[in-house]
Amino acid sequence: MTTTTFSLGGDLTINRLGFGAMRLPMSTFDGPTRTPENGIAVLRRAVELGVDHIDTAGFYNRGDVRANELIRTALSPYRDGLVIATKVGPLPGPDGMPSRQASPDQLRGLVEADLRALGLDRLDLVYLRVGGMSGPGGESIAERFEVLAGLREEGLIRHLGVSNVDAAQFAEARAVAPVTAVQNSYADDPELLAECEAAGIAFVPFFLLGGGGNPLDTERLGKVAARLGATPAQVQIASLLALSPSVLAIPGTGSLDHLEENCAAGGLVLGDEDLAYLRG
Template identity: 80%
Template sequence: MTTKIFSLGGDLTINRLGFGAMRLAMSTFDGPPRDPEAGIAVLRRAVELGVNHIDTAGFYGRGGVWANELIRTALAPYPDDLVIATKVGPLLADNGVPSGQARPDQLRGLVTTDLRTLGLDQFPLVYLRVGGMSGPGGESIGERFAVLAELRAEGLIRHLGISNVDAAQLAEARAIAPVAAVQNAHTEDMALLAECEAAGIAFVPYFLLGGGGNALDVARLDRVAARRGVTASQVQIASLLALSPSVLAIPGTGSVDHLEENVAAGDLDLDADDLAELRP
């Protein structure tokens, strides 16, 4: 049976099936904004269903609808066990797309703005998101990560994470301060996933249900889904959780019905035959 919980940073117990907040405000960064009341309903239902890990960012917004504002409106005062994680680094361009990278001297302001918007005194988890829309690697992250390490020492951040990174960047960050989570586009880098598992670091894939290089074959997903009487999306979430006890899933949606479908996938235990078919 797949383990349902994870100890983030060794001291925060969270359900491995969480919620990604990007789609609360918009379907895509260049698409129209979504109805904020629908997002509020999704968030409240997520917590009712036992979700206690919400992944967000200050740049998740479109047309005046912002994920962090929806989270505060829907859930504050927050449940004691709720872990809200944010990402800092990307800067929004005039078209609303996150296309620039913050300098080290800009990171403190991004963190404190997210704290203020969400009504928090301390973030349980803050990721340094590096690079643009391309894959990880190719640049030093030490100077920027050191800024977040300072904020951790000051008590504004409890745990640190890094996003869109390779093994060399993970090593660079770990030489500065403990890393509690790595958030990358997908799980094709199994060596990095294995390193995270061995170190007790959470591995949090995004682009969960398509895109980002996801290697699962649609036809295989459909066959397993038909055999198990569930949806292909549920099979994909369950197979992700089966990869490693360090993997956290953060599927996002702007629909309560889709949310309930996603959360139900946390109770789907794929057997050996299912997994062999999905990842031969």
């Protein structure tokens, strides 16, 4: 039987199927702005459906519509057991895209801004998001991660994570402070996932429903979905959760219908033959 929960950092038990807030302000970074009322309705329904892990970031915004403020408006005062994870590091470039990186002395301000926007005294999980809009690797992250480790010691952060990292950067962060979660591309090196599983560290793929590299064949997804009476998106989420008990899924949407569809995927169990077929 598939395990449906994960112990984040050893002290926060959450459902492995959570919610990503990136699409609340807009469908894509260059797409149209969504209304705040839409985002608030989606968030409240997500919690009603059992979501207890929301992944967000201060740079998830479009104009005056900001994911963190939507979360606070929709869900504060927060119910017990609701875990909110955020990411710091990226800064907006001239075009508004999060293409630049914060220096070490800018990270405290970003963490404090997330605390204010979310209306929290402590953040459950903060990722250092590395690399701007580029892929992982090619730079040291120790100095920046040390800043977040210091904020953890001060009590502003409960757990630390890293995002968009390669194996060397992952090791570098772990030498500084405990790493609770890794948020990387869906198609990243499986050896990093295996290392996370062995260490009890969550692996949280982003772009799990496309946009960042998708190793599953669309035709195969459709065939399995048709046989099970499910949607391809539901099969993709279920197959992701089947990769490892350390995998957490955070499908994001600004649609109530898609939210219902995504959350229903938590109850979809794929057989060994289905999984082997999907992975070709």
